[in-house]
Amino acid sequence: xxxxxxxxxxxxxxxxxxxxxxxxxxxxxxxxxxxxxxxxxxxxxxxxxxxxxxxxxxxxxxxxxxxxxxxxxxxxxxxxxxxxxxxxxxxxxxxxxxxxxxxxxxxxxxxxxxxxxxxxxxxxxxxxxxxxxxxxxxxxxxxxxxxxxxxxxxxxxxxxxxxxxxxxxxxxxxxxxxxxxxxxxxxxxxxxxxxxxxxxxxxxxxxxxxxxxxxxxxxxxxxxxxxxxxxxxxxxxxxxxxxxxxxxxxxxxxxxxxxxxxxxxxxxxxxxxxxxxxxxxxxxxxxxxxxxxxxxxxxxxxxxxxxxxxxxxxxxxxxxxxxxxxxxxxxxxxxxxxxxxxxxxxxxxxxxxxxxxxxxxxxxxx
Amino acid sequence: xxxxxxxxxxxxxxxxxxxxxxxxxxxxxxxxxxxxxxxxxxxxxxxxxxxxxxxxxxxxxxxxxxxxxxxxxxxxxxxxxxxxxxxxxxxxxxxxxxxxxxxxxxxxxxxxxxxxxxxxxxxxxxxxxxxxxxxxxxxxxxxxxxxxxxxxxxxxxxxxxxxxxxxxxxxxxxxxxxxxxxxxxxxxxxxxxxxxxxxxxxxxxxxxxxxxxxxxxxxxxxxxxxxxxxxxxxxxxxxxxxxxxxxxxxxxxxxxxxxxxxxxxxxxxxxxxxxxxxxxxxxxxxxxxxxxxxxxxxxxxxxxxxxxxxxxxxxxxxxxxxxxxxxxxxxxxxxxxxxxxxxxxxxxxxxxxxxxxxxxxxxxxxxxxxxxxxxxxxxxxxxxxxxxxxxxxxxxxxxxxxxxxxxxxxxxxxxxxxxxxxxxxxxxxxxxxxxxxxxxxxxxxxxxxxxxxxxxxxxxxxxxxxxxxxxxxxxxxxxxxxxxxxxxxxxxxxxxxxxxxxxxxxxxxxxxxxxxxxxxxxxxxxxxxxxxxxxxxxxxxxxxxxxxxxxxxxxxxxxxxxxxxxxxxxxxxxxxxxxxxxxxxxxxxxxxxxxxxxxxxxxxxxxxxx
Numbered sequence: 010x011x012x013x014x015x016x017x018x019x020x021x022x023x024x025x026x027x028x029x030x031x032x033x034x035x036x037x038x039x040x041x042x043x044x045x046x047x048x049x050x051x052x053x054x055x056x057x058x059x060x061x062x063x064x065x066x067x068x069x070x071x072x073x074x075x076x077x078x079x080x081x082x083x084x085x086x087x088x089x090x091x092x093x094x095x096x097x098x099x100x101x102x103x104x105x106x107x108x109x110x111x112x113x114x115x116x117x118x119x120x121x122x123x124x125x126x127x128x129x130x131x132x133x134x135x136x137x138x139x140x141x142x143x144x145x146x147x148x149x150x151x152x153x154x155x156x157x158x159x160x161x162x163x164x165x166x167x168x169x170x171x172x173x174x175x176x177x178x179x180x181x182x183x184x185x186x187x188x189x190x191x192x193x194x195x196x197x198x199x200x201x202x203x204x205x206x207x208x209x210x211x212x213x214x215x216x217x218x219x220x221x222x223x224x225x226x227x228x229x230x231x232x233x234x235x236x237x238x239x240x241x242x243x244x245x246x247x248x249x250x251x252x253x254x255x256x257x258x259x260x261x262x263x264x265x266x267x268x269x270x271x272x273x274x275x276x277x278x279x280x281x282x283x284x285x286x287x288x289x290x291x292x293x294x295x296x297x298x299x300x301x302x303x304x305x306x307x308x309x310x311x312x313x314x315x316x317x318x319x320x321x322x323x324x325x326x327x328x329x330x331x332x333x334x335x336x337x338x339x340x341x342x343x344x345x346x347x348x349x350x351x352x353x354x355x356x357x358x359x360x361x362x363x364x365x366x367x368x369x370x371x372x373x374x375x
Numbered sequence: 376x377x378x379x380x381x382x383x384x385x386x387x388x389x390x391x392x393x394x395x396x397x398x399x400x401x402x403x404x405x406x407x408x409x410x411x412x413x414x415x416x417x418x419x420x421x422x423x424x425x426x427x428x429x430x431x432x433x434x435x436x437x438x439x440x441x442x443x444x445x446x447x448x449x450x451x452x453x454x455x456x457x458x459x460x461x462x463x464x465x466x467x468x469x470x471x472x473x474x475x476x477x478x479x480x481x482x483x484x485x486x487x488x489x490x491x492x493x494x495x496x497x498x499x500x501x502x503x504x505x506x507x508x509x510x511x512x513x514x515x516x517x518x519x520x521x522x523x524x525x526x527x528x529x530x531x532x533x534x535x536x537x538x539x540x541x542x543x544x545x546x547x548x549x550x551x552x553x554x555x556x557x558x559x560x561x562x563x564x565x566x567x568x569x570x571x572x573x574x575x576x577x578x579x580x581x582x583x584x585x586x587x588x589x590x591x592x593x594x595x596x597x598x599x600x601x602x603x604x605x606x607x608x609x610x611x612x613x614x615x616x617x618x619x620x621x622x623x624x625x626x627x628x629x630x631x632x633x634x635x636x637x638x639x640x641x642x643x644x645x646x647x648x649x650x651x652x653x654x655x656x657x658x659x660x661x662x663x664x665x666x667x668x669x670x671x672x673x674x675x676x677x678x679x680x681x682x683x684x685x686x687x688x689x690x691x692x693x694x695x696x697x698x699x700x701x702x703x704x705x706x707x708x709x710x711x712x713x714x715x716x717x718x719x720x721x722x723x724x725x726x727x728x729x730x731x732x733x734x735x736x737x738x739x740x741x742x743x744x745x746x747x748x749x750x751x752x753x754x755x756x757x758x759x760x761x762x763x764x765x766x767x768x769x770x771x772x773x774x775x776x777x778x779x780x781x782x783x784x785x786x787x788x789x790x791x792x793x794x795x796x797x798x799x800x801x802x803x804x805x806x807x808x809x810x811x812x813x814x815x816x817x818x819x820x821x822x823x824x825x826x827x828x829x830x831x832x833x834x835x836x837x838x839x840x841x842x843x844x845x846x847x848x849x850x851x852x853x854x855x856x857x858x859x860x861x862x863x864x865x866x867x868x869x870x871x872x873x874x875x876x877x878x879x880x881x882x883x884x885x886x887x888x889x890x891x892x893x894x895x896x897x898x899x900x901x902x903x904x905x906x907x908x909x910x911x912x913x914x915x916x917x918x919x920x921x922x923x924x925x926x927x928x929x930x931x932x933x934x935x936x937x938x939x940x941x942x943x944x945x946x947x948x949x950x951x952x953x954x955x956x957x958x959x960x961x962x963x964x965x966x967x968x969x970x971x972x973x974x975x976x977x978x979x980x981x982x983x984x985x
Contacts, residue, residue, distance in 0.1 A: 192380065248417020289406070292403055330395060330399065
């Protein structure tokens with residue numbers, strides 16, 4: 010019988026630190042932009058703080074909610090996500106920003122269904138894999154793998170349609186990781202990947218901006234004022250930081266040099282203002298959080314809890330890795346926010362609810 | 376079996392985790408490379424895009440009068456501009472702006488609906504306009520502080536001071552002449568800019584404040600009195616224009632330069648271009664009889680005639696071939712002494728003196744007095760005046776010039792030449808700039824070119840005496856003021872009518888020049904009124920103004936008239952009286968104290984007794 014344990018304060022500490030650093034960096038990096046657009050340098054800080062409070066409530070609620078009761082809800086969560094992802098494609102219900110339809114609009118409130126889908130998919134596939142495992146059909150292609158990949162595919166395509174390649178890739182990566190962990194045959198997954206490769210190639214190289222991003226990734230200096238601009242500005246931000254940074258608020262790259270300084274490229278501003286030391290601290294906090302999350306997963310009393318904890322932890326880890334990888338030029342430019350730190354209300358709330366679930370799993374460890 | 380699968384699951388999870396941790400490790404390596412190893416490379420690169428050299432002008436320096444009273448100052452005012460793409464309701468915004476700023480509604484609408492990023496709506500608006508427009512809180516409409524030149528005394532000395540344009544560039548007068556100095560050097564700043572090229576700060580705060588202030592020779596008290604006197608007469612005689620110049624005889628410092636019609640530099644655009652320029656330096660006139668002063672000086676200096684030498688004035692008519700010369704105002708004189716010729720302003724007598732001097736010599740003298748060339752006064756657009764060189768003179772040239780015809784002079788030339796006579800025959804250089812200061816420190820003072828002797832001291836002295844006679848017993852009688860020792864000379868020049876090719880009968884230039892005190896001249900005065908209506912004699916029109924100017928100048932500068940009672944204060948006597956009074960008071964107070972003490976004492980004893 011699993012015994013009740015105290016909540017894991019180390020996880021709370023990691024997440025809390027990341028959110029506080031995030032708020033500070035959002036204020037610092039969005040002040041100029043917010044002052045210019047809204048005549049209020051603290052505009053984004055205020056909004057994100059409100060979201061952090063809502064997120065905390067969500068986190069506590071999730072923490073109090075026995076994760077095992079999520080198992081029967083899993084199919085409903087899946088269906089709800091798919092409906093919302095469909096709804097976001099209908100112009101009447103959604104808002105278009107920068108050529109992408111990612112936000113549902115309900116009154117003055119906007120919400121990003123793909124953020125919900127991320128968590129919903131983790132819960133759904135955790136339950137799904139447990140079910141397949143129990144019925145012994147996990148390793149079967151037609152009854153095990155095919156339904157799984159189709160369920161994932163529907164979600165993937167809908168998010169890709171927005172378009173939001175980043176989030177769909179994150180979801181695919183996390184779900185594939187769960188497949189891999191569960192013991193599905195790697196050959197199926199490899200096969201699927203190889204099958205999709207030509208489509209992926211076309212999807213990337215046929216879309217002008219994605220192709221440019223790939224070229225800019227390979228050699229940003231070949232086009233420093235257009236496709237290479239953002240990554241070079243990111244390097245400049247990081248390079249200016251040196252060991253200890255210019256000091257909070259002292260960075261200059263946010264003054265319209267580095268686009269998306271308060272969202273996708275906030276890590277570069279951390280590097281500029283808090284230096285190499287600050288960056289290492291952030292990377293360390295993420296690594297520690299992943300380590301703690303995986304420990305929760307290892308100690309989970311059942312497979313559902315284990316998948317859930319692993320999925321949540323990996324989604325945080327993979328997204329943080331991609332974001333940091335992009336900022337440092339290890340990966341091609343792909344707009345993905347840094348978990349807990351970048352500006353974005355839906356994402357923060359969903360991340361905090363995920364942490365709540367993770368904490369609940371940790372309370373039930375053996 | 377179950378445990379085996381669990382173990383395998385954990386192993387696979389650990390594998391994924393290791394990839395993740397490996398990636399983070401790589402990221403840290405990459406960060407070290409970018410942030411530490413390549414630090415220099417990126418700071419170099421960033422400097423190029425962050426900084427820009429900008430040159431910013433200083434606040435334009437003040438122009439002060441000789442007592443440091445401000446004549447031209449710079450005040451901050453608001454200007455309105457729009458970012459058209461930010462304007463929300465075009466029609467409404469245009470309507471509000473048009474009514475608030477008194478602009479055309481269509482013009483405003485065109486401006487704010489264009490595709491420009493920035494448009495001026497109106498520059499340098501009034502405080503009232505600013506307050507009421509700001510209260511409207513219009514989207515896309517902004518205000519910017521700008522410097523505006525302001526002339527607190529409005530018309531005072533305006534022709535000398537000049538004015539500046541919308542960008543504070545000097546356009547006329549001293550503002551134009553000393554534009555560079557008043558602007559100061561542009562300070563170079565290193566500006567910090569954002570990626571849109573907008574400057575948001577400067578690297579080293581404020582640059583050095585090196586704008587200059589100019590202290591002029593103008594005395595605004597005298598200037599005020601002069602303008603007041605001149606304006607009254609100008610209006611009375613409905614003249615075309617009028618000028619008064621007051622100059623320090625010894626130094627050439629111009630104490631006042633007043634001109635009519637008036638000109639308010641704060642509203643320069645309300646006037647035509649003709650009103651901008653200083654008549655005193657840009658316009659030339661035939662001076663008429665005031666020129667006889669220089670004829671006299673030439674005759675005395677060259678020894679051609681002595682003051683008491685007698686000339687036959689032909690009873691009012693001198694015939695020269697087909698011409699005949701008459702005295703002014705149908706006067707007729709028989710025999711006059713040289714000094715009487717000047718004081719009574721006899722034309723015929725003057726011609727005879729001119730003949731005695733001779734063409735070459737007279738030409739030489741008037742050239743030496745500075746006629747025909749610029750005085751070098753520091754106002755823009757100075758005219759050199761005009762007369763023919765001696766080889767082109769006709770038979771009538773010398774006679775005409777002897778009483779001030781066939782020669783064009785500027786008012787500034789005339790008053791400068793007058794000062795030479797007042798200054799014992801030494802040259803004088805007219806100027807307005809007295810000192811240039813920076814942050815309260817004098818950095819430059821006016822330095823006159825070396826003084827040259829023009830005529831002998833004796834000749835100068837004798838000329839002044841003749842002018843004095845003109846005031847006490849001649850044509851300048853209306854300038855006579857008991858107690859003020861004035862030397863003067865009137866002039867009434869007929870104006871040459873270019874169309875009729877002859878001298879006009881009703882258009883005159885009335886003038887009066889004066890030096891005082893005659894015994895040792897300190898102040899030179901010129902009064903000139905162009906085309907006064909009515910009789911227009913210099914003696915009638917100009918001399919009374921000269922008198923008023925002389926009196927107010929004397930009072931301002933503390934030069935008492937000999938008629939004024941002088942109070943000599945005996946300080947010792949005053950102190951003695953004061954102390955005596957005080958002593959009395961002290962004694963009184965001591966007495967009172969004694970009374971109070973006695974009173975208290977009586978009460979005390981009374982109490983004791985109870």
